[in-house]
Amino acid sequence: MTTVPLEAYLTVSLLxxxxxxxxxxxxxxxxxxxxxxxxxxxxVNVLFVGADAHLGLVDxxxxxxxxxxxxxxxxxxxLGIIISIFRLRKVDSTDEIVDMRG
Amino acid sequence: xIQWLVFLLFSSLAVVSALGVVLLxxxxxxxxxxxxxxVSVAGIFFVxxxxxxxxxxxxxxxxxxxxxxxxxxxxxxxxxxxxxxSHYRVEGLLSFPLLLLLYAEMLLVFLVGVxxxxxxxxxxxxKEFGNTxxxxxxxxxxxxxxxxxxxxxxxxxxxxxxxxxRKEAQTYDDRAS
Numbered sequence: 001m002t003t004v005p006l007e008a009y010l011t012v013s014l015l016x017x018x019x020x021x022x023x024x025x026x027x028x029x030x031x032x033x034x035x036x037x038x039x040x041x042x043x044v045n046v047l048f049v050g051a052d053a054h055l056g057l058v059d060x061x062x063x064x065x066x067x068x069x070x071x072x073x074x075x076x077x078x079l080g081i082i083i084s085i086f087r088l089r090k091v092d093s094t095d096e097i098v099d100m101r102g
Numbered sequence: 103x104i105q106w107l108v109f110l111l112f113s114s115l116a117v118v119s120a121l122g123v124v125l126l127x128x129x130x131x132x133x134x135x136x137x138x139x140x141v142s143v144a145g146i147f148f149v150x151x152x153x154x155x156x157x158x159x160x161x162x163x164x165x166x167x168x169x170x171x172x173x174x175x176x177x178x179x180x181x182x183x184x185x186x187x188s189h190y191r192v193e194g195l196l197s198f199p200l201l202l203l204l205y206a207e208m209l210l211v212f213l214v215g216v217x218x219x220x221x222x223x224x225x226x227x228x229k230e231f232g233n234t235x236x237x238x239x240x241x242x243x244x245x246x247x248x249x250x251x252x253x254x255x256x257x258x259x260x261x262x263x264x265x266x267x268r269k270e271a272q273t274y275d276d277r278a279s
Binding site for chain 2: 003004006007008009010011012014015016017018019020021022023025026027028029031032034035036038039042045046049050052053058059061062064065066068069070071072073074075076077079080081082083084086087095
C-alpha cells in the first residue's frame, strides 16, 4: 500500500501547481488561463490523495471529490463568462478587457 | 516495485503534459495536453489506491469538462488569437523567479510537514472494506452537510451559467452605435 513515498506525491503536486500558477500568469487567451487553473486544482487533488495513501485515511479523498465538483461548477460559470465577454466585446485576450481600469 | 514504476510513468507523463499546457500556443493542442494531464493524474490516483476518486476524475474531468472546453473553443474564434502572441513573454520572464520562490517555499513547508506527519489509523478498515465503501460511508456520515452544500453550489453554478451565457436583448455594440 505504501511503496510510493509521500515525498513523491508532494513533488508531483508541487511541479503541477507551480506550472498551473505560471500558466495563469503568462497565458494570453482566457480559455487557456482557465485550463491552467484546472491544472492547479488537479495538483491539489494529487496532494490530498497522496497524503491519504500515506496516512491511511479517506478524508482527503472526500475533499478531492468536493474539489472535482467545484471545478466542474467553476468551469461552467467561467466559460459562460468568457462566452458572454466575447459576445459583448468581441475580444478573447486578457489584455483587451480594460473596462474596469480606473 | 511495479507500483513505483507505474507511479513514475504517470507522474512524468503528467509533468511533461503540464509543460505542454503552459507552453503550447495552439488552444486545441493545449486541450489535448490538459486531457493527457487529467488521465495521468487519474492514473496516479489509482496507484495511490483511491479508485473512486480516480474513476470520477476520468468521468467528470477527462470527459465532461474537457468536452465543455472544446465546445467553448468552437464558440470563440481562436484563429484570431493565433495571429497574436499566445503568451506574455516579458511578464513570464519577470515572474519566473517568483515561480522558483514559490517552489522553494512549498518544498520547505512540505519537508517540515512530512517530518512531523503521523501514521495512519484506518488502514485495517480499508483492507477490510475496500476504498469505495469507506469513502462512501464517511461521505454520507461525517461530511453529509458539506455534501449537500456542494449540491447546492452545483445548482447555483448551473443557474448562474445559464443566466450569464444567455443571449442579451441589447449588446454593447447596439448601444454604442
